[in-house]
Amino acid sequence: MFRILQGRWKLAILFHLFGGVDKKCRVMRFSELERAVPAISQKMLIQQLRELERDGVVLRTIYPQIPPRVEYQLTKIGIALRPALRALLAWAAHRKEAMPPSTQNKGDAPRTVFVPKKS
Numbered sequence: 532m533f534r535i536l537q538g539r540w541k542l543a544i545l546f547h548l549f550g551g552v553d554k555k556c557r558v559m560r561f562s563e564l565e566r567a568v569p570a571i572s573q574k575m576l577i578q579q580l581r582e583l584e585r586d587g588v589v590l591r592t593i594y595p596q597i598p599p600r601v602e603y604q605l606t607k608i609g610i611a612l613r614p615a616l617r618a619l620l621a622w623a624a625h626r627k628e629a630m631p632p633s634t635q636n637k638g639d640a641p642r643t644v645f646v647p648k649k650s
Contacts, residue, residue, distance in 0.1 A: 535586045540579045542616070543568050548589065548605050549613060558592075558604040588612065 536542060547567040550557050559567070565576060580603060583589040588609040594600040 535583075535588060538579050538582065540568060540571050540575060541583060543571075544576075544579055544583065545588070545605075545609070545612065545616065548603065548609070549616075556605055556610060558602050561601045561603070564603065583609075 536545075544564065547564060548556065548559060551567070561576075561580075564580070565571075565573065568576065571579075580589060580591065584591050587606055590604050590606050592602045592604075594602075
């Protein structure tokens with residue numbers, strides 16, 4: 532199940548297909564996704580989209596024209612992920628608020644607690 536979301540860019544892609552800030556699920560052309568996630572290479576975007584398509588999360592539609600038009604949208608399974616991903620975002624925001632300011636963006640939060648030995 533978690534394999535579906537495995538990959539550095541899949542959550543960013545899903546965020547934009549969910550509608551980003553305006554939260555309306557939408558159909559996006561490949562070039563729109565490239566602009567929406569500018570740090571991703573074209574090869575990686577294609578790979579991540581194909582994996583999401585293979586897993587039934589994204590529907591890919593190819594229109595036979597020159598140049599080819601390719602559109603991506605969420606399937607019913609993809610739309611069903613929305614509540615789970617919202618909960619994950621809420622958890623991340625809560626976690627960030629709970630962390631001391633010195634560790635919020637450094638990734639050096641304490642992982643071990645030492646308990647003194649009882650005499």
